[in-house]
Amino acid sequence: MVQSAADRFGDAEAVVDGDLRxxxxxxxxxxxxxxxxxxxxxxAKGDRVAVWAPNSAEWIVAAFGLLTAGGVLVPINTRLRPAEAADVVVRSGAKAVLVRKDFLGMDFTGPPGVPTIDLASGFLASGSPLVRESSGDDVCDIFFTSGTTGRPKGVLMTHAQTLRLYAEWCDLADLREGDRYLIANPFSHIFGYKAGCVASLIRGATILPVPVFDIDRVLDLVEHERVTMLPGPPTLYHSLLAARGDRDLSSLRAAVTGSADIPVELIRRVREELPFRSIMTGYGLTEAGTVTASRPGDSFEDIATTVGTACDGVELRVAADGEVMVRGYTVMKGYLDDPAATAEVVDADGWLATGDLGTLDDAGRLRIVGRKKDMFIVGGFNAYPAEIENFLAEHPAVDQVAVVGVPDERLGQVGKAFVVPRGEVTAEELIGWSRDRMAGFKVPRSVEFLEALPLNDSGKVRKDRLR
Structure with missing residues (x-):
């Protein structure tokens, strides 16, 4: 893919990073x-190298250069503390760590015995041109899970899995040759790297990497670089709606988002208040990449309330307890050095237990109702935070909301809502408003107002922190 990009797209812009084009x-x-x-x-071929650095042109050159040398990429989240990153480096068996020393005031240094190479040192430009042969069945990367539910685990994926899935992703997301693709999603996450960098080289789109999400910087790039493609988590679109002012965003054509808690109201506002002509919602996870996606021509209701249908070659079913199960060529080869953990989530028939709860309609569209671990039981009734959050997001004074279950002496658990307001409202008003719109067991018993919800690096709400 990488070598052929020069023949396929030649003098078209591949990367724009500050003054570098x-x-x-x-x-x-x-x-x-x-x-x-x-x-x-x-x-050597098959050796692992970690990249612990922000989105940049150097990150792209390092990652694809490593693969071209036959190596295995281990991306590390820049938000990890040094001890957390060191744990990932050691467990991955990385032979070296590539870093940006000057980023976020952090000490980006690998653990003892593992060479640390600064991307600004000139290392990437120090070699003689080389291309090593690789097989589609070779492991190409090890992404570690986000670790919000325990110690991160390394997910093994191959070249063939990645290329097949993200070639399809380009079609589903309406990514076109010549598109200008602003990538705010971290390259240390599959949304930023595979649905971003890899997809761009498959299709011939220009990558505009953003190292730290800053809405003013994003608006500047959209306006001055005529960005056409702007995927991201729901929080990105919340920020865009709130800060756009009189900026010229007319170039924006394609939006892509996904998570268990996309408010219907947000999709409506993105469609009606921003210039996007296509909005794809999808669902995926590190262990299986992109699993489902909405399709061009889907109705607003389908895009806003479901995450679409299964990708080609992917099977879906919902288990008796509501857990979404996935099977197909996209499912990981396993967790690194952890056959016991692999066996816990992938059964003998190849079905991956995702940890997400969902429903399937007659057309095969998946609706995510929440994380299995997020569901709470109120007096014997199952309460799903994503459903309650969708109700609350319809209130005109609610900008963002997250709901968690908290202990209750009488009912076992009840809901608590954490709300980022966009207008004057009291907790009592929100609770009373909720009683008129949802079953009693779903109504939050308490509300706490915050200036912002705690997020992980991929823009997902850290509900473990809220708890």
Whole structure:
């Protein structure tokens, strides 16, 4: 894919990062030189190298250069503390760690015994051009799970899995040759790397990496670089709606979002108040990539209330307890060095237990109702936070909301809502408003107002912190 990009797209812009502008021909040349640098540093076929750095042109060159040298990419979330990152590096068996020393005031240094290479050191430009042969069945990357429910686990994926799935993703998301794709999703997450960098090289789109999400910087880039493609978590679109002012956003064409808690009201506002001409909602997870997606031509109701139908070659079913199960070529090869954990989530027939709760309609559209661990039981009734949040998001004074279950002496658990307001409202008013719109057991018993919800690096609400 990478080598052919120079032939397919030539002098078209591949990456725009500040003052740096690279054509596809120039990008591929840098990638091949970086591959030689990795080889000179002793990286053999199948060796692992970690990249602990923000979105940048150097990250792209490093990642694709490593793959071109036959190596295995281990992306590390820049929000991890040094001890957390060191744990990932050691468990992955990485031979080196590539970092940006000057980012966020953090000490980006690998653990003892593992060389730390600064991306600003000139290392990537120090090799002689090299391309090593790889097989589609070779492991190409090890992404570690977000770790919000325990110690992160390394997910093994192959080249063939990635290329097949994200070629389809390009069609589903309406990514086109010549698109200008602003990537605020971290490259350390599959939404940023695979649905971002990989998809862009498959299709011939220009990558505009954003290292830290800053809405003013995003608006500047959209306006001045004529961005056409802007995927992100629901929080990105909340920020866009709140801060757009009189900015010229007319170039925006394609939006892509997904999570268990996309408010219907948010999709309505994105469709009616922003210039996007296509909105894709989808569902995925590290262990299986993108699983479902809405389709061009789907109704607003389907896009807003479901995450679409299964991707080609992917099977879906909902277990008796409501858990979404996935089977197909996209399911991971397993967790790194952890056959017991792999067996816990992938059964003998190849079905992956996702940990998400959902329903399937007659057309095969999946609706995510929440995380299995987020569901709480109120006096014997199952309460799903995503459903309650959708109700609350319809209140005109509610900007963002997250609901969790908290202990209650009489009912076992009850709901508590954490609300980021956009107008004057009291807890009593919200609770009373809720009683008129949802069953009693779903109504939050308490409300706490926050300036912002705690998020992880991929924009998902940290409900473990709220609890």
């Amino acid at each position: 690279l054509t596809f021909t120039e990008l591929v040349a840098r990638v091949e030189v970086a591959a030689g640098a990795f080889a000179s540093a002793g990286v």
